[in-house]
Amino acid sequence: MTPRSANIPVATTADENSLAVSESPGGLWSDVRRRFRRNAIALVGFYVVCFLTCVALFADFLANDKPYYLEYHGKVYFPILRSYLVGMRLANWPTELLNVNFKKLEGAKGIFPPNPYRPSNINLLEPLESPSSKHWFGTDKLGRDVASGMIHGSRISLSIGFVAVGIAVIIGVILGAIAGYFGSWVDLVISRLFEIMLSIPTFFLLITVAALLPPSIFLTMAIIGMTSWVGMARFTRNEFLRIRSLDYVTAAIALGVSDRKVMFKHILPNALAPVIVSVVLGIAGAILVESSLSFLGIGVPAELVTWGSILHEASTTTFAWWLAVFPGFAIFITVLAYYLVGEGLREVLDPRLRGLR
């Protein structure tokens, strides 16, 4: 018995159209962009997210034990770029540079990254040093540089966040779409599934699965993704339920458009707003979960340095305050930035909040 949009006087729709045209010539997304830009706090969050993504992307150029540029025996090398080629099996190390310590090459001239360490560089002569100009954020028990570990750790955190949420979105959107579109018993069964997932102690399930399987980043991504789709599925379901009863969907079905096409071509684009918000918030959640897992020493291989694993070391060597302060702050800032962007997007995308500010 929902009121049909046909009941709305024609004048109002025309009014709304003219208003929409005058306000946002470029459609919904340019409107969203403009409104988002007005929200200073969300914008700060967005810049922080961009900054962190850049750090993760260019981690090799920010913290590396190889120089950007090297002059050695009269020849010029670009070791960092070369290491990419070697990684892709397109080139090999020249024999004189194979397995050498670039910092101790005699007669070589090179330009090193601002942080000349890799997180895997163990230096047992400098264990647990406090922050200095040499080691910005100090070193850990094995003399590994904490700043370098954090720069490279941001790669792990962000990639786990993105991939896990990607998996969660695929599962959540498909299940939510099916439940909301077909309704009746399909909805009932899938909703039971939601309730099951909600009452499962997710974190406990997570550490159980992660501990039973061999430690691996990819498995951790998959497990986090597979346990965190419920929120997205419920949002999608509710949106589909609402949109399915709209006239244009009825018209599409009457025209004989296939179910799949109606669901994903006609309904999904209009149901995306809440999904986008929960994707952004979900990345923050996945990063939190990943850091807790590696804090507990579960899931991610032990030799990998992550934000969580550095924090764990702090809880056992309590005088080394730098091991607690910096990686934790990194997690906090990342999560906060994603929350801010998510909240900003919610305000922009949620039609009920429109006009409030």
Next chain:
Amino acid sequence: MGSYLVQRFLLLIPTFIGVTLIGFLVMHLAPGDPAELRAAGGLGGAREGAISRNKQGSVDEALSQWRKQYGLDRPIPIQYAIWLSNLATLNFGESFKDNQSVWLKISERIPVTVKLNLLSLLLVYAIAIPLGIYSATHPNSLGDQVTTLIAFVLFAVPLIWAATMAIVFICGGDFLYLFPPAGLESLEYSSNWPLWRKFKDQTWHLFLPVVMLSYDGFAGLSRYMRASMLDVMGQDFVQMARAKGLAERVVVFKHVVRNSLIPQVTILASILPGLIGGSIIIETIFSIPGLGQLGYESVLARDYPTVMALFTVSALLTLLGILISDLLLAVVDPRIAFGRRQQ
């Protein structure tokens, strides 16, 4: 009300079966069956190859014996049925680690975790509700903006960071010694201390873990409370109450707060699983002998029966929380029970 209760309870049965089924399948997904895991536990974690050849025969014999004893030679659906029927008598089998009864191990730790979680829930509601009321009655004031900001920031503080910072900076170590870094009571704690001293010692030990478990909950809840209050305040009956000349205090506390508390009851159900996850981290960091610590240790030791039992118990506790919050909701808001019956 009675039929609503029955209906709600019946709906929990498929959920419970689904939850335990998932737990059961997860345990079977692990490489190696429980008998092999048990053999590994019993032999001090010895892997294949580490066992000398002449002992291999007796190990195989023990394996097949265990498989028979635990019914592991039967198909998985039947194993699941056996496990479910054992559950009815709280028979979770014996721990692989020390051959103790799993239920005994769990039951002696339940009070600790329940105490911790109940205290944090109380703290969450005791702080969040008044804060939410304040924010909603003074919308967009400086106080409201500050509390919103603080709630937002607290929400983003990772639990592992907060706890580690506390351990490093205020629990002994090289800095302040305001709170104990571990345990639930002092080493010299004795049962013949006067009541006040016992209370003081326990509070001193519980303070940090409880605060750590609650802070993100109360950040979330105060925002929900604020939103829900503002929602109710916009409704006609509140305007009506004001129009007939009721004092603002009466309008707020008698009409608005009561109605906006209703959705907060359902939040209880969604806070619970988070608290259980939080207990794992907090109990591990602060060495508190509760279910969370037992869970973490059992997972690391691959103590199959204990993990499965803990999984079930915490799922049951969560389901119980959902049930209680649904029933509370029906008590606070009779429309819900009534509406369900009509459908």
